[in-house]
Amino acid sequence: MRKLTTALLAGLVVTAGASAALAADKTEISAARFFGACEADYGTVTDVTKANGECGIITALINKFNADSKTTVVKPEIVEWPGYDQLTARIRSGEPPTISVMHEAVISDYSSRGLLEPLDEDFAKAGVDVNDMTDAARQGVTKDGKIYAMPFDTHTWLWHINMNLFKQAGLVDSAGKPILPKSTDELMKQAQQFKDKTGKPYFISTLANETAFYTRTFDTLLYQQNADFFADPNKVNFSSPEAKNAAQLLADIFAKDYTTKNQDYAASVSSFAAGDGGVFICGTWLIDTYDQEAKKEGAALSKGYAATAFPQIYPGSPRVWADGHSWVLLKQDLSEAQRASAIEFMKFLWDNNYEWSRTGHLPVRKSIIDSDAFKNLPHRGDIASLAVNGTALPSAVKRQFSIQEIEGEEVGSAMRGDKPVDQALTDAETRVNELLANAK
Numbered sequence: 001m002r003k004l005t006t007a008l009l010a011g012l013v014v015t016a017g018a019s020a021a022l023a024a025d026k027t028e029i030s031a032a033r034f035f036g037a038c039e040a041d042y043g044t045v046t047d048v049t050k051a052n053g054e055c056g057i058i059t060a061l062i063n064k065f066n067a068d069s070k071t072t073v074v075k076p077e078i079v080e081w082p083g084y085d086q087l088t089a090r091i092r093s094g095e096p097p098t099i100s101v102m103h104e105a106v107i108s109d110y111s112s113r114g115l116l117e118p119l120d121e122d123f124a125k126a127g128v129d130v131n132d133m134t135d136a137a138r139q140g141v142t143k144d145g146k147i148y149a150m151p152f153d154t155h156t157w158l159w160h161i162n163m164n165l166f167k168q169a170g171l172v173d174s175a176g177k178p179i180l181p182k183s184t185d186e187l188m189k190q191a192q193q194f195k196d197k198t199g200k201p202y203f204i205s206t207l208a209n210e211t212a213f214y215t216r217t218f219d220t221l222l223y224q225q226n227a228d229f230f231a232d233p234n235k236v237n238f239s240s241p242e243a244k245n246a247a248q249l250l251a252d253i254f255a256k257d258y259t260t261k262n263q264d265y266a267a268s269v270s271s272f273a274a275g276d277g278g279v280f281i282c283g284t285w286l287i288d289t290y291d292q293e294a295k296k297e298g299a300a301l302s303k304g305y306a307a308t309a310f311p312q313i314y315p316g317s318p319r320v321w322a323d324g325h326s327w328v329l330l331k332q333d334l335s336e337a338q339r340a341s342a343i344e345f346m347k348f349l350w351d352n353n354y355e356w357s358r359t360g361h362l363p364v365r366k367s368i369i370d371s372d373a374f375k376n377l378p379h380r381g382d383i384a385s386l387a388v389n390g391t392a393l394p395s396a397v398k399r400q401f402s403i404q405e406i407e408g409e410e411v412g413s414a415m416r417g418d419k420p421v422d423q424a425l426t427d428a429e430t431r432v433n434e435l436l437a438n439a440k
Contacts, residue, residue: 026069027071027335027338027341028075029074029098029345030075030076030098030099032079032083032097032100033058033079034078034079034080034101035058035101037078039059041056045063046064048060052289052292052358053289053359054285057355057358057359058356061349062076069345069348071340072344082103082401083100083101087100094332096332098341099328099345099346100328101152101326101327102326102327102328103323104140104151104324104325105323105393105401107148108395110328111143111144111146116148117148117330117331117339119329120147128346132367133364134151134362134387136387137154138151140154140392150326151324151325151364152353152356152364153353153356153359153361153362154322154363155360155362156320156362156383157217157282157310157322158386159281159308160279160280160282160287160305160306162272162275162278162305163305164303165198165200166178166194168198170193170197178306180311181311182312182313184245184249184314187249188253188256191256191258192256192258200277201258201260201276201278202277202278203258204260204268204271204280204281205260205261205263205268206263206264206268207416208263208264208267210408211407212265212404214409214415215321215404215411218411219393219407220319221245221249221313222246223391224313224316224317224320225245225316225317226316226317227242229242229243233394233396233397236403238425238429247421251421254415255417260277268282273293273301275300284360285360287307287359288358288360289360306379309382309385309386320386322392324392327346350365353365353368354368357374362387399435399436403432406428406432
């Protein structure tokens, strides 16, 4: 997930903590990650509790590990999200990183080609209790009966809400909670009411230069209608009334100017913080960022930020799109010391999963989800249902990131009116099924 950073150049960045730890008696391993670059703010921070946001927390975690480990130093390699083209190129050149962050949706593409190391025995020796993994996390990293990654989080799609604007629009109840739509009709009526009362669009959306918004929102609307669009993992079905309902709803929102337009990810993140709209449909990873913004006097979100699970606007199901970040060990010629160091770092991340969950991502450990410390974090009670309702594509579906790109391109064309809805859905189905027919 890209954060509020400038454009990132793929390459090696050694934190101050790592630099200090480079000693002859330590084993060095590399760790490829996205999550942005923030060395100016967190390059020397080793107290993880002082860090905020994805970039800050992962940077501080690596710093702390390097400061504390007597055997290992981790050299982080910061790559532009999502980084898989670069990772694949490095694998082909024979110079992959030791470990890499990887979306669970992508693991099967690499594990099925023998590019990842199974980790069951390593975790057992290191004391990682796989039975403490949440069902979503364990399912996400398990392929063909083997665990191929250390799960790091579960992240889902939700609504970030500007409560100050919701109050202005008359969309707050007597308990101070946002009034959320329970049907598509209510959604459209609220959007018009919000626009009339505030002069601003109901939604802020990331519609430019990427496809994630379209795919994740479309999938969520399909799940809510109980559409089993991947009943066959080798063939998608978008030729359904449910798919047309979802795409037409998005097209209507766009046509009626109920959303911002032409904003990329960075612009939409900033736009919500600036108070340019009421609801930002995005992911769990921004909760901490906006909660910090709401604590600032005079900010558009000052004392007026809420996060909530994606409202159920169809009668079928409360399910919502979900995925997870994980850490994989790339298959290569590693020494015993390098492999041990990689597992040591993964175990450290497992032990510190609560700190990562402060970003807004859901923990991967049952013991943390059930802990008072996690439950007492801001807004977690309002999104608790996501731990149950977050839904990923079936693990048997190959080429999931490529599928999401195709799906997003075509749904985007329907939403913006570049293609008729029926044509866009037909094109999406045809292109995805051609991809899967040729997948190896």
